[in-house]
Amino acid sequence: DAGVTQSPTHLIKTRGQQVTLRCSPKSGHDTVSWYQQALGQGPQFIFQYYEEEERQRGNFPDRFSGHQFPNYSSELNVNALLLGDSALYLCASSLKGESTDTQYFGPGTRLTVL
Amino acid sequence: KQEVTQIPAALSVPEGENLVLNCSFTDSAIYNLQWFRQDPGKGLTSLLLIQSSQREQTSGRLNASLDKSSGRSTLYIAASQPGDSATYLCAVPPPPGNTGKLIFGQGTTLQVKP
Numbered sequence: 001d002a003g004v005t006q007s008p009t010h011l012i013k014t015r016g017q018q019v020t021l022r023c024s025p026k027s028g029h030d031t032v033s034w035y036q037q038a039l040g041q042g043p044q045f046i047f048q049y050y051e052e053e054e055r056q057r058g059n060f061p062d063r064f065s066g067h068q069f070p071n072y073s074s075e076l077n078v079n080a081l082l083l084g085d086s087a088l089y090l091c092a093s094s095l096k097g098e099s100t101d102t103q104y105f106g107p108g109t110r111l112t113v114l
Numbered sequence: 115k116q117e118v119t120q121i122p123a124a125l126s127v128p129e130g131e132n133l134v135l136n137c138s139f140t141d142s143a144i145y146n147l148q149w150f151r152q153d154p155g156k157g158l159t160s161l162l163l164i165q166s167s168q169r170e171q172t173s174g175r176l177n178a179s180l181d182k183s184s185g186r187s188t189l190y191i192a193a194s195q196p197g198d199s200a201t202y203l204c205a206v207p208p209p210p211g212n213t214g215k216l217i218f219g220q221g222t223t224l225q226v227k228p
Binding site: 004006033035040041042043044045048056058088090092102103104105106107108110 | 118120148150155156157158159160163203205207215216217218219220221
């Protein structure tokens, strides 16, 4: 049973560039959430996708956008990168309506903005 | 607004010691609480999930307790080992049926010395 997978594992960009991160949910899951984790901090919720629509959003600017595909995989796009966007980006999947609402996390993508 | 705090931020203990990690939350109307482990630069591994109707959960040498009335959870690690060295995060999930963001504490970084 494949768990949550993310690509790429590491990425280096320069300020002003755009980046796309990818996530495939755990088999059987239909909901994908994205988190940003700065060094030494807990993860911060960016947004969540279900049925190909953004359902909830955290306190992140519009430079952060996403997409969910019919196969439930998801992309996170960040435009006009800033130095402060350097972080570990985590994807989590879950099954909507599951009683425990347990979220399963991927290994993350480490983004460095120079 | 729910806020989650973890104390201490870092902890160093000799191998074999029993230890307690603390997590506090401001809104006691939670449905459950989850503890995660994170190795450096890696994703999150779920350790224990305590339902609001439960007071504790056990997995091997780990025991997590939940006291909603006081807004506290503790993670007890018995007979610590060097392999337990990692960052431990607690998180408050959304109510069942309303899958949404997890709210994380900032984590406790544990070092177990041989």
